[in-house]
Amino acid sequence: MARAPFQTREPVDFVIVGSGAAGGILAKELSTQGFSVVVVEQGPHLKPADFEHDEWAYIANEGLAWGRRKGHPQTFRKSESEIAQVADTAPLGYAHNVGGSSAHFSANLWRFRERDFMERSLLGPIAGTNFADWPISYADLEPYYTKVDWEIGVSGVAGPTDPPRSRGYPCAPMPVKSPGVLLERAGKQLGYSPYPAPVAILSQPYMGRPPCVHCGFCLGFGCEVSAKSSTLVTMIPLAEATGNCEIRSGCTVSRIETDAAGRASEVVYWDVDGTEQAQRARAVVVCANGAETPRLLLLSESGRFPDGLANSSGMVGRNLMFNGWSWIVGMFPEPVHAYKSIPSTRVIHDFYALDPALGFYGGGGIDSRSATDGMPLASADWGGPLDGPNWGAEYKALLKPVFTHSASFVGHTTSLPLSSNTVTLDPNVEDRWGRPALRTTYMDHPDDLATMQFFYDRSAELMEAAGATRVWGEIPTEGQDVSVHLLGTCRMGDNAEESVVDRSHRAHDVPNLFLCDGSSLVTSGRGQPTMTIMALAFRAADHIGEAARRGEI
Amino acid sequence: MSSLDASASAAFAGATFVTVSPERQDALLTDIESSDFFATVRFLTLAGMFSLPEHGGNRDEIGWRLLGFEPRHGWQPPFGSYDADYAERGE
DSSP: OOOSSOOTTSOEEEEEEOOSHHHHHHHHHHHHTTOOEEEEOSSOOOOGGGOOOOHIIIIITOSSSOOGGGTOOEEEESSTTSOOEEOSSOSBOOOOSTTGGGGTSOOBOOOOOGGGGSHHHHHOOOTTSOOOOOSSOHHHHHHHHHHHIIIIIOBOOOOTTOOOOSSOOSBOOOOOOHHHHHHHHHHHHTTOOOEEOOBSBOSSOBTTBOOOOOOSOOTTSOOTTSOBOOTTTTHHHHHHHTTSEEEETTOEEEEEEEOTTSOEEEEEEEOTTSOEEEEEEEEEEEOSHHHHHHHHHHHTOOSSSTTOTTOTTSOTTOSOBOOEEEEEEEEOSSOOOTTSSOSOSEEEOTTSSOOGGGSSOOOEEEEEEOTTTTOHHHHHHHOSOTTSOSSSHHHHHHHHHHHHHEEEEEEEEOOOOOTTSEEEEEEEEEOTTSOEEEEEEOOOOHHHHHHHHHHHHHHHHHHHHHTOSEEEEEOOTTOOOOBSOOBOTTOBOSOTTTOSBOTTSBBSSOTTEEEOSGGGOSSOTTSOOHHHHHHHHHHHHHHHHHHHHTTOO | OHHHHHHHHHHTTTOOGGGSOHHHHHHHHHHHTTSHHHHHHHHHHHHHHHSOGGGSOSGGGHHHHHHTOOOOSOOOSOOSHHHHHHHHHOO
C-alpha cells in the first residue's frame, strides 16, 4: 500500500476534513487500523513551542480563533426576519490550527449521563422544539468515554453522582485552587456535593508528556509544555507515526465533489499557496465542527443535491445549540489569585436535571473559575463590578483587588434544539476565498433563559455562603450572540427524514460520507461537549473501520 | 482629540486638554464617556498598559504590578490563601 505523502489523483481510503477533537482522533484510529488517510486542516500546524502567553495576540487579536480581521467575517441575526450583520467578534468561535479547539479550550471534560441520551422519553415532547432521544445510549458510548480518559489523558476522580464508569481516571485530580475551595466549602454548607472537575490536563507524567506547570494560560491559548491533552499532542503524532496519515495544514476545503452514482469522490481545497487541489478518496469524513461542517455541505450543493450535500432532511445547519451560561463574581477578603493554574478545579452537578415542576426544561453544572480567565487585560477591561466605574481614580483603585481577590462561579446549562436556530450561507457577505460567510441565526429558547436564571440564582446563594463581600454577574437576558459550543447542526438519528447521519455517523443520503463532531449531537448536554465529541469520534472510527473492512463503504 | 481641546478651550478660557487640572480633565471626559471615541481610546490605553511589554507598552511591567499579576511561566500550590488553608486544615 502507498505510504504518506499521497498523490492527489490516487484515491486514499479516507480524507478527513478538520483535525480537531474529532478529526484528530479519527485520523489516529483509521491510520492505526491500516487505512490511508489525508487530513485537510485550514489552520497552521503549530507546535507547543510556538505557543505564547500573549493576551494581546491570542485574545484581543483573534490569535488561534480567526474572524473578521483575518478575512473570515461571520454574520449574525436573532431571527429569519432580520438581515444578518457582520459581527466584530465571530459569533461561532473555534480555533484554526492542527488540533482545532482541543488545543485552546479550557479542557473541561465532563461525560454526558444516561438521561442526556433519552430525555425526550423521560420528559415527553417540548412544544416548538426538536427535542429528541439519541439513537445510542450512554452504555453504547461508555467504553469510548473510558477510551478518551486513557488514550487522551484525563485527570479526575469519579464524582458522587457520576454515571457508571468501567475504569477510573488515569491521572489524579488537579490541585485545587482557591475558587475551587470557596465553591466546595460553600456547596457543602448548602448540602450539595462538589467534586474535582475532570479535565484533559495532566496532573502527573503520562504517556511521555509532563504534568501541568500551572502557568494559567489555558483558555484561548495553546499549552507550551504539552500538558493539555489536545489532539495536537496526543492523536496527531500517533497518526503521523503510522506512515499512513498525511496532515495537510493551511489547506481550506471549498467543496466535496460527488460522482454519477451520488457518492463522494474527491475533496477540493486551496493549498497553502492558494492553488486549487482535489484529493480523491474512497470515503470522506467531515470533522469541521458544528459551524463549518454544515457550511461545507451547503457549499457542496449540486444538481443531484440542490439543497446541499446530505440534506434531503433539511436538517443540515438546523438545531444549532450553544449551551447557556450564568456568570457571577465575588470579592473575597483574602488573596485568591485565580489567574494561576487551570480554569476550573471544582464542580457542582446537583442540578443536573431540574425538577419539571419548575415549569421549564433544563439542567447543568456550576464550576469555580477566575472572573476573566485570569487574563490581565481582560480583568482591567471588563472584570470589575458591572455597576462600578470603568475609568478614573475609583476604577484604578479597584484593579488590584478585582484581579487578586475575586473568584467566579459559572453555570453551564442546556440548550434546546430549534429549527429556527441555524447555520446558513450568508447571501451578502463573502470570506477571503470568496465563499459565502457563515451566517448564524440564533435566539435562546425561553426555557434555556429560565435555566440560566436558575443557575444564576443558585450561584448567588453559593457566593453568599462562600463569604463574598461584593458580588456581581449576569446572564445573557437578551439571548446569546456568540458561542464556542457549536452543536447539533447535522444531528444523528435513525429516521432519515429527521436527521443527517445514522448511528454510525454515515450520512443518510451519501453512503461514503461520514460526519462526526459537535454537529452530530442530538441534545446539548450540560455545558461541556468536548468529551462526548471525542468519545463519538472513537466510536465512529470503530464503526467506519469495520464497514470499510466489510466492503460496505 | 481636537474636539477635546476645543471643549477645554471653551470651558476653561483658552486651555488645551493636557494643560487643565486632572479634576477638570475628568469633567471633560465625563461629558464624552459614552462616545465611541472614548471607548476606543480607553481600550487602547488598557492594551498598552496590560499587554506583553514586547508590544511596546507596559514598561517595566508597570501595568501588571498595578494589577498584582506576576508573569511566571509556572507555579506550584498553594496558589491563593484559601487553597493554602484547605491544604492545612482540610475540607
